[in-house]
Amino acid sequence: MTVLLILVLPLTFLLYSVFSKDTSGTFTAFLLGLIAGLASLLVVSFLPSFGSINSPSFWGQTVRFFFDYFLLHIIFGLGFFFLISFSISGEVLDTSFSALFGIFSTVFANVFYELINVPIITEQLLFLLIIIGSILVFDFVFNILIANLTIAADFVVYLISLIPFVLLCFLGSTALASFYLQTAGVSYILISAGICVAGIILNAILAFLD
Numbered sequence: 317m318t319v320l321l322i323l324v325l326p327l328t329f330l331l332y333s334v335f336s337k338d339t340s341g342t343f344t345a346f347l348l349g350l351i352a353g354l355a356s357l358l359v360v361s362f363l364p365s366f367g368s369i370n371s372p373s374f375w376g377q378t379v380r381f382f383f384d385y386f387l388l389h390i391i392f393g394l395g396f397f398f399l400i401s402f403s404i405s406g407e408v409l410d411t412s413f414s415a416l417f418g419i420f421s422t423v424f425a426n427v428f429y430e431l432i433n434v435p436i437i438t439e440q441l442l443f444l445l446i447i448i449g450s451i452l453v454f455d456f457v458f459n460i461l462i463a464n465l466t467i468a469a470d471f472v473v474y475l476i477s478l479i480p481f482v483l484l485c486f487l488g489s490t491a492l493a494s495f496y497l498q499t500a501g502v503s504y505i506l507i508s509a510g511i512c513v514a515g516i517i518l519n520a521i522l523a524f525l526d
Contacts (some may be wrong), residue, residue, distance in 0.1 A: 318437050322425050324444050329417035332452070335523050345401070345411035349417045349418020352396035355425055356419065363388070377493035378486070385427065385443060385492070386485035390478075393419035395505075409474050413455045420447045438495060442504060445512040446488030452515030454481035456522050484511055 326346075333342045397415045424447070428440055436482035458477035467473050491507035 318440075319428075321437065321440055322421075322428055323443065325417055325421040325424055325448070328448050329414060329421075330453075332417065332519075333414060335519070342414040343412045345397075345408070345414040346395065346418040348397055348400055349393070349415035350422050351418075352393045352400065352415065353389065353419040353422025355396045356392035359423065360384075360388050361393050372497070374490075374493055374497060374499060377496050378489045379493040381496075382486050382489035385423065386447075386489065387482065389419060389423050390482065390485070393423075409458070409470055412474075413451055413458075416451045416454070420451075439492065442488070442492055442495060442508045445508040446485065446491065449508075449511035449513070449515030450481055450484040452483055452519040453511070454478070456515070456518035457481075458520055485512065 329342075329346050333346075336342060394412065394415070397412060397419065400409060401415075424443060425439070427443060431439060454477060457480055458474060461473050461477055462470060465473055475491070488508060488511055491504040494507075495504040
């Protein structure tokens, strides 16, 4: 039954696309995100691995999760997506959030495979809560800023909006490290669930405003 977790991000994307104010190109972006995620995993496999470094240090584990699960795939996954999409169409910023669901669907499938022999699925569930909430918050921040800032280049607004997304992923990484090292009680559940709930609420507000 745990294999059904692989369907969580694609199903979340479907819900996201239904409530999105502009659904044109979102499914294509999701498919491109899957491809970009595969390319990202391939590139990361040639880089020095943080995944094999299991440190008793809380911050050491946080950095491990942040790089292996989030930051590298944000950089390479979005990089590949924009490289492919800009060659097809210049308007890709709005659909990049759909691409993120595709990128991290691939990343999660890889995480699931690596942990397939581990009977505890908490780490996978925490990952799903963190990335879903972070993407939805990213989408909210971008749409609010793009509607209110008078910056000529939309991509600059996108980069500004990317900052809280990365910070939330880092915060989520501390939750994963807390779970891995069994420190600070159930704070890892509160942090991960809090990120997800915040993303859902903010996205609901955005849909209401539209």
